[in-house]
Amino acid sequence: MKTKLIGLIFLLIFTKNFGQKFENLAQTPPMGWNSWNKFACNVNEQVIKDAADYMVSSGMKDAGYNYVVIDDCWHGERDSLGFITADKERFPSGMKALIDYVHSKGLKFGIYSDAGWQTCGGRPGSRGREFQDAQTYAKWGVDYLKYDWCETEGLKAEGAYMTMRNALREAGRPIVLSICEWGDNQPWEWGEDVGHLWRTTGDIYNCFDCEENHGTWSSFGVLQILDMQDGLREYAGPGHWNDPDMMEVGNGMSVNEDRAHFTMWCMIAAPLIAGNDLANMSQETIDILTNKEMIAINQDPLGIQGFKYKTIGEVEVWFKPLQNKEWAVTFLNRGNEEQKITFDWKNEKVMDELNNLAANFNETTYKLRDVWKHKSVGNTKNRIKLTIPAHNVVTYRLLK
Numbered sequence: 001m002k003t004k005l006i007g008l009i010f011l012l013i014f015t016k017n018f019g020q021k022f023e024n025l026a027q028t029p030p031m032g033w034n035s036w037n038k039f040a041c042n043v044n045e046q047v048i049k050d051a052a053d054y055m056v057s058s059g060m061k062d063a064g065y066n067y068v069v070i071d072d073c074w075h076g077e078r079d080s081l082g083f084i085t086a087d088k089e090r091f092p093s094g095m096k097a098l099i100d101y102v103h104s105k106g107l108k109f110g111i112y113s114d115a116g117w118q119t120c121g122g123r124p125g126s127r128g129r130e131f132q133d134a135q136t137y138a139k140w141g142v143d144y145l146k147y148d149w150c151e152t153e154g155l156k157a158e159g160a161y162m163t164m165r166n167a168l169r170e171a172g173r174p175i176v177l178s179i180c181e182w183g184d185n186q187p188w189e190w191g192e193d194v195g196h197l198w199r200t201t202g203d204i205y206n207c208f209d210c211e212e213n214h215g216t217w218s219s220f221g222v223l224q225i226l227d228m229q230d231g232l233r234e235y236a237g238p239g240h241w242n243d244p245d246m247m248e249v250g251n252g253m254s255v256n257e258d259r260a261h262f263t264m265w266c267m268i269a270a271p272l273i274a275g276n277d278l279a280n281m282s283q284e285t286i287d288i289l290t291n292k293e294m295i296a297i298n299q300d301p302l303g304i305q306g307f308k309y310k311t312i313g314e315v316e317v318w319f320k321p322l323q324n325k326e327w328a329v330t331f332l333n334r335g336n337e338e339q340k341i342t343f344d345w346k347n348e349k350v351m352d353e354l355n356n357l358a359a360n361f362n363e364t365t366y367k368l369r370d371v372w373k374h375k376s377v378g379n380t381k382n383r384i385k386l387t388i389p390a391h392n393v394v395t396y397r398l399l400k
């Protein structure tokens with residue numbers, strides 16, 4: 001009787017949170033850096049240490065970035081008991097020492113695995129080893145897991161991601177779970193209970209308005225990815241975000257294009273995961289990535305994904321509701337020519353029906369704060385005339 005009771009109590013404690021993701025993580029879109037877009041499989045200890053060092057010295061940490069995430073190809077073999085190890089040549093000090101280093105900078109560490117037999121880069125995947133890998137990550141001090149979807153024939157996405165969710169929960173260390181199955185299985189419909197963010201598309205690449213066809217799959221430019229977010233805003237909110245992929249800011253687009261890319265990711269409450277070489281950034285790249293006024297729009301506590309309000313020729317007008325009844329508005333010039341437009345606030349009826357929020361410019365006059373020029377530029381009483389260079393943006397915060 002007594003043993004049964006003890007057994008029951010143990011079972012209750014043990015299973016209390018089993019089958020639930022860690023709550024209270026990613027209450028605003030995660031911010032950080034990931035190795036893939038710039039370094040692909042060429043990762044090693046130094047690359048990750050540099051990212052951590054420069055995340056601090058560039059001012060990115062002060063601006064809110066905190067996750068240093070190593071993507072594919074860090075893996076070595078599994079040991080004789082099946083535990084995963086880091087590639088010994090590239091990580092001679094071992095993964096635990098590297099993670100301790102990142103933590104010593106006041107940053108968090110993210111790692112990468114795959115729900116299938118192998119990762120997309122051909123390294124060992126977590127299939128059949130989910131609980132073992134979660135234990136290893138927890139022991140090493142991992143704070144974030146990006147979990148990919150290569151080599152998964154025969155698996156169902158929701159179930160496979162639930163297995164890793166449960167494994168992380170059992171391992172006991174709060175770890176953000178980043179679902180990466182490219183939007184193939186409508187993760188927005190089931191992701192909220194399973195992870196903290198989910199990719200909505202295939203991979204991004206450093207081009208503003210392009211698609212590169214690889215046969216069975218494509219890589220997409222910034223505008224193509226932006227367009228694919230249509231219809232998904234209702235699924236995002238604190239703790240569960242649509243992820244339009246890591247950023248390409250600083251990876252070769254023009255400064256205007258980088259600014260537009262960063263701005264739109266802020267407007268749609270996307271995770272802000274830089275993907276460039278932090279050790280070799282231009283001042284323009286730093287200024288874009290650390291624009292605190294823009295980041296405040298992305299990190300607004302309401303966590304509402306912005307929406308396209310209207311299109312005026314090549315210019316799209318996007319609105320995002322913010323706390324204290326404020327708004328952000330962005331004019332995005334998608335075209336290859338400079339655009340001149342006039343916007344008469346009093347003729348506009350901005351309504352976020354999903355959240356029942358309205359900006360009524362006849363009832364309320366908002367002050368305009370130019371988020372890229374960092375200055376106040378009048379209010380919404382008068383119409384504004386804008387000149388927007390090609391592939392660039394004008395963004396205002398509407399202050400009450």
Ligand code: GLA
Pocket residue numbers: 036071072119120121148180202203
């Ligand atoms: C997939 C993911 C990318 C990256 C690579 C690594 O393509 O979508 O973001 O993680 O795998 O191989």
